[in-house]
Amino acid sequence: MQAAVVGEKGVEIRDLPKPSPKPNEVLIRVKASSLNRADLLVASGHQHGSVGGVGARLGLECSGEVEAVGGAVGDVKPGDRVMASAPGGFAEYVVTDAGRVHRIPATI
């Protein structure tokens, strides 16, 4: 899968293996992501919490379709349209804790 990663000479798009969800996680096929200030820190090589340095995956949030869920996840299922805070969200797929995932309202 394609993902935005901090490289030796700045941010680059790399081909990475598709992640698989741990028991508490949701795998999202990403449709859209959005930028936050902290992305600039990580992009320029700084540490932001546990994320930072060469190889760090960029992005903090995204929306998309649930591709798969871990064994302990009951709130969402494959095919659901969701939004989530998700470290590594600038990628075709991302995993994130199920507690960060919200169903996109169908009403509007």
Next chain:
Amino acid sequence: MSYEQAACFPVALQTMHNAVVTAGRLKRGETLLMQGASAGVGLMGMQIGKLMGASLVIGTSTNADRRARLSEFGCDLALDSCDPAWPERVKQATEGKGVDLIVDMISAPVANQNLEAASILGRIVNVGRLGGMRGEFDFDKHALKRIDYIGVTFRTRSAEEVREINRAMRADLWPAIEAGKLSLPIYKTYRLAAIGDALSLMRANQHFGKIVINVS
């Protein structure tokens, strides 16, 4: 709701529900000041304040064009934090009392003015430090007004703490999300391959609203 719109919400919702409601303890009828209101989190924070019953929402921005747009996102009074008289304007707008809750994205250059603008027993929540990490702090004014100065970050929160923040956020805000009452403007959309251009646009800091990456 489109995927692009949905991608703008999660960080702003979890950050600002926690800052305004949980850490900041906003009560119905209280006044709220969003220090650095024109970024995505600030725009969402003002709307959350209004929704949770703030009687007056003040937002600051140093850019006149951005200030002119804050009223679309719950702001009753837009102030320029470069104007040294802004704390006085806050007092005038709150019958001399000062503002009950300041949610601060700027920090260092406005720290003492925040203390000036806050009410006795006011709360200041340190969410962001866009103006600088270190600065002057009037410890006597802090004590005099018995201000609660609260630091927050997701960087040291456990997975369970983040889950609880999101649970509390959904309980308070999801009906409003489903009713389309909360919104964030999309400024520009890029393809994933153009991530460098998107980051440059954010770094230039001339935008208003969210910069979106269309991945699909």
